[in-house]
Amino acid sequence: MSAHSINAASPRAKWIAGALVIAYALITMVPLAWIVLTGFKSPADAISYPPKVIFEPTLEGYVNLFTTRTRQTQEFLSANPPENWADEIVRQYDMVIVGPSKFGERFLNSVIIGFGSTFLSVFLGTLAAYAFSRFKIPLADDLLFFILSTRMMPPIAVAIPIFLMYRNLGLSDTHLGMILLYTAVNISLAVWLLKGFIDEIPREYEEAALIDGFTRFQAFYKVVLPQAATGIASTAIFCLIFAWNEYAFAVLLTTASAQTAPPFIPTIIGVGGLDWPAIAAGVTIFLLPVMIFTILLRKHLLRGITFGAVRK
Amino acid sequence: MSSTPIDAAARATPKRIARKIRGLSDRAIAWIFVAPTIFLLLAINIFPLIWTIQLSFTNYKANRIGREVKNIGLRNYERILTDSDIWLNMQATAHFLFWTITLQVIIGFFLAWLIHRNFKGNAFWTTVIVLPMMLSPAVVGNFWKFLYQPQIGLFNYIVGFFTGKDPSSFEMLGSVQLAPWSIVIVDTWMWTPFVMLICLAGLRSIPDYIYEAAEIDRASKFRQFWTITVPMVLPFLMLAVLFRGIENFKMFDLVVQLTGGGPGSTTELTSINLKREAFEKWRTGYASAYAIILFVTVFGLASIYVKALNKVKER
Numbered sequence: 292m293s294a295h296s297i298n299a300a301s302p303r304a305k306w307i308a309g310a311l312v313i314a315y316a317l318i319t320m321v322p323l324a325w326i327v328l329t330g331f332k333s334p335a336d337a338i339s340y341p342p343k344v345i346f347e348p349t350l351e352g353y354v355n356l357f358t359t360r361t362r363q364t365q366e367f368l369s370a371n372p373p374e375n376w377a378d379e380i381v382r383q384y385d386m387v388i389v390g391p392s393k394f395g396e397r398f399l400n401s402v403i404i405g406f407g408s409t410f411l412s413v414f415l416g417t418l419a420a421y422a423f424s425r426f427k428i429p430l431a432d433d434l435l436f437f438i439l440s441t442r443m444m445p446p447i448a449v450a451i452p453i454f455l456m457y458r459n460l461g462l463s464d465t466h467l468g469m470i471l472l473y474t475a476v477n478i479s480l481a482v483w484l485l486k487g488f489i490d491e492i493p494r495e496y497e498e499a500a501l502i503d504g505f506t507r508f509q510a511f512y513k514v515v516l517p518q519a520a521t522g523i524a525s526t527a528i529f530c531l532i533f534a535w536n537e538y539a540f541a542v543l544l545t546t547a548s549a550q551t552a553p554p555f556i557p558t559i560i561g562v563g564g565l566d567w568p569a570i571a572a573g574v575t576i577f578l579l580p581v582m583i584f585t586i587l588l589r590k591h592l593l594r595g596i597t598f599g600a601v602r603k
Numbered sequence: 604m605s606s607t608p609i610d611a612a613a614r615a616t617p618k619r620i621a622r623k624i625r626g627l628s629d630r631a632i633a634w635i636f637v638a639p640t641i642f643l644l645l646a647i648n649i650f651p652l653i654w655t656i657q658l659s660f661t662n663y664k665a666n667r668i669g670r671e672v673k674n675i676g677l678r679n680y681e682r683i684l685t686d687s688d689i690w691l692n693m694q695a696t697a698h699f700l701f702w703t704i705t706l707q708v709i710i711g712f713f714l715a716w717l718i719h720r721n722f723k724g725n726a727f728w729t730t731v732i733v734l735p736m737m738l739s740p741a742v743v744g745n746f747w748k749f750l751y752q753p754q755i756g757l758f759n760y761i762v763g764f765f766t767g768k769d770p771s772s773f774e775m776l777g778s779v780q781l782a783p784w785s786i787v788i789v790d791t792w793m794w795t796p797f798v799m800l801i802c803l804a805g806l807r808s809i810p811d812y813i814y815e816a817a818e819i820d821r822a823s824k825f826r827q828f829w830t831i832t833v834p835m836v837l838p839f840l841m842l843a844v845l846f847r848g849i850e851n852f853k854m855f856d857l858v859v860q861l862t863g864g865g866p867g868s869t870t871e872l873t874s875i876n877l878k879r880e881a882f883e884k885w886r887t888g889y890a891s892a893y894a895i896i897l898f899v900t901v902f903g904l905a906s907i908y909v910k911a912l913n914k915v916k917e918r
Binding site: 312507586 | 853
């Protein structure tokens, strides 16, 4: 490294660049910040004109998101005092909480299907990637390209026969069906990414282990797997984010028992139209895990989004 | 001895089988490792694809199970390729593709170029900028719908604030002129960081000594930019365009949530149109032919593009 590089930007250029980038970042955050704020507004504040930046925060949106409510007569309301803080919020509209909403179930479906398909795609993907990385497989390049090309199909195009197939096999609207489907979609990403990570582990490590009397399997899980742990973890997060975010298959192939959160959130209806604070609350809860994962992933982000084509 | 579950499983394996596994050749292991992946893809990708091809020659309707299925040859393909409405959907898709990619390339490259100055805190701000692209497109479409509301939406309010227009005087999602742009804006908001990240990798791959040599030759900064920076980043940029192109050609979730294809069919991209044919009108055979045409188009365009990309890389 030279002490003085002619390419280093001057302090003024840096300052201007920084100011512009920060301005862009702040503008780009406005929609997200707005939706988080809306989750804490009352329905009236959410649709007021001009839009309110300062308002009295309330958990109404969150209460509405997680509960179902009915209107009650004055006599009933005065005879039964509110049981808890959530009930109290609902009482101002002469309503009482009668039970949980479907959001919890849908969210849980997202978790089950997301983790299930992630586990399966990373498990199968690691095995396949190891084989592609270490063994001579006839037509390896063609197979790898075939694996990638499955990702180019528009989801709706594959959805027609999968819909028919699942109907015949009884897999429509089941967790298993969705897990298998998302695994099939994610496996191309898993194989390509993991092959890149495993390629980077020097072969000498395994060869030394093999000479020491390890079998291939032992060399694989005692030497390669620990070395590939970071790669496996970041691949898993990518698969999880994809399954978490997926909408097209979910909306076409699930209706109730295996429906995930993305098709459900937009359908939350309040009194007299869409309940925007409740929707905003649902969006916030749904997006939060992805934001946290993105921050954890930031070093491997580029690699993940380009299927391993760009590594730095 | 360690006690991972795998070790436990290994110990529990009967001697006879264990010996067999240990004796497996590398080739056998390779196939055991690859086979499940290939099998899954055959079952859930290739088999459906073949089935789609077969259905595309029939008049099958998935909502009428008992009805006789007739083979009608290429009639579905004929009907699609001569249907003027489908050309309108193609035009809407082309408009969407062209403008999203153009805007994302310009803004994304410029941002990367700025971030490459390495100002203090650039890593933090890069992470902030990247957030939108990791979110669920359907959910993004859903909450942008809220921002676009004519009377109460924040977007209209901000536009009105800066232009002096009445925020309830225009409808981003309801007007035929503005709706195609409303989806371009959201897609650009969401995916510019993607292009930016890839461009940034390109910029960082250019070694310093090239600029130093140019400096010695007294090339102006402007010339250095056009003769060094741009050509060296081009392969990266083209890769970004390839990914965005394929993704946006398939675009469904974001736009369905935002406009549902409306008003009329101004934002009805081909995927949305296909969904209507297949799952609302239940013209399964016809929709299958449509799906095949779309798949061949993406695949064909992508292959040509990859050839061009490889040529640029070789240079």
